[in-house]
Amino acid sequence: MFSLKRKTMGEATFDIVNNMIMLCICFITLYPIWYVLVNAFNNGSDAMSGGIYWWPRVFSLENFKAVFVTPGIMQAMWITVAKTVVGTAAHVFFTAMVAYALSRKNLIGGKLYILMGTVTLFFSGGLIPTFLLMRDLHLLENFLVYIIPFMFSFFDLIIFMTFFRDIPEGLEEAARIDGANDWSIFLRIVLPVSMPVLATIALFHGVFQWNDYFTGMIYINNPDLQPIQTYLYRVVAQSSSNQMMVAVQGSSVTKSVTSQSIKLATMVVTTLPIVFVYPFLQRYFVKGMMIGSIKG
Structure with a gap:
């Protein structure tokens, strides 16, 4: 009992x-x-x-x-959906790709790259240098301003690396014996077994992309390119x-x-x-x- x-x-x-x-x-x-x-x-x-x-x-x-x-609200909704889907997919894939490379022990300079990335967790260039950078990259009044600057996050990279390092090395060794290269291993083995962490990062970044109003407010003046959250900001605050x-x-x-x-x-x-x-x-x-x- x-x-x-x-x-x-x-x-x-x-x-x-x-x-x-x-x-x-x-x-x-x-x-x-x-x-x-x-x-x-x-x-x-x-x-x-x-x-x-x-x-x-x-x-x-x-x-x-x-x-x-x-007028304009359906266009803003479409921009929000498009940037959320495209931005999340690009962010997850690119961050996972970099994290997979840094999680490999044989990567030359891997520790240096991680140290450089860690610095960015505590320091940033600030709004004005970032605006000037977006201008020089011709991203102002451009849909890609929602995508390219947010393709990589070192915080999310840490989560990816933690997961990738836990994948058994035998899977990669067996694939290399069968003639697979790094791209094949990453796309056909690593990503399919990483659904929990992929969904986690996708949810994190998807919510960020959907709720982000600041990017549209700072870098976009064209109403046809502004997302629904920037539209809502202007409705509420102006x-x-x-x-x-x-x-x-x-x-x-x-x-x-x-x-x-x-x-x-x-x-x-x-x-x-x-x-x-x-x-x-x-x-x-x-x-x-x-x-x-x-x-x-």
């Missing part, structure tokens, strides 16, 4: 207090998201009277209709919401929307896609993080 250890009064009290604190933290974290969601689905004119905290008082989809009839109201008034959407309700609906539209992607990668994410932390 198994004997159950009874908790002391102090342990029981600690568990109760700890659970209460964690519930409070979860509530403080999640409620603002719920508040935005509830008000986004509520009639905009009705929401101006306040008092909406838990459920929509007058359910309406007019706010979302107003968002999608606004007078773009008034411009949206003008566009909405000229459409078939009713006058039940307000500038505030359009802002909230835009937040929901820009947030939900990446939220839906996370559950599909969660199991790889947890496994990859364990590999990067425990075995590292």
